Amino acid sequence: QVQIAESGGGLVQPGGTLRLSCVTSSSIFNPYPMAWYRQAPGKQRELVALLADDGTINYADSVRGRFTISRDSANATMYLQMNSLKPEDTAVYYCYAASGAYGYWGQGTQVTVSS
Numbered sequence: 492q493v494q495i496a497e498s499g500g501g502l503v504q505p506g507g508t509l510r511l512s513c514v515t516s517s518s519i520f521n522p523y524p525m526a527w528y529r530q531a532p533g534k535q536r537e538l539v540a541l542l543a544d545d546g547t548i549n550y551a552d553s554v555r556g557r558f559t560i561s562r563d564s565a566n567a568t569m570y571l572q573m574n575s576l577k578p579e580d581t582a583v584y585y586c587y588a589a590s591g592a593y594g595y596w597g598q599g600t601q602v603t604v605s606s
Contacts, residue, residue: 494519497586500600503576511571511600513586519595522588527560527571529582529602536585540571553579576604 499511515522523544530536540560541549548560559572569586581604586597 495586495588495595495597497584497597497600500584500602502603502605504606505576505578505604507576507604509573509576509602511573511584511586511602513569513571513588513597515567515569515588515595517567519588519590522567522590522595524589525562525569526587527569528585528587529580530585530599531579531582534582539584542569573602576602578604580604 494516495513497511497513499509501509503509511527524541526541527539528536529539537551539551539554540558542560542562550558557573557575560569562569573580581602583599583601585599588595
């Protein structure tokens, strides 16, 4: 049973935009916090943006001002709006959601920024 599914990745030119979506299944109750991570080839997975249950949002320094995390609770969907993309943003992007003592990861979606 797929509990988290990302979509929206793809190939985009530098300076372009993408919007990633993360849908959580109804089996995950009140998922908070929710976050986007990414992992580039040969590098460790890193936090991109986090949305806490009190509404606090944190961004990695490398994406602050360019990326925006948001959530549509009615549709159990989280988004990552990515603007002004750079080649160094190329990575597999993962959605993460916590519910109580459990954490859930999506399968990842590839984002490639290249001319």
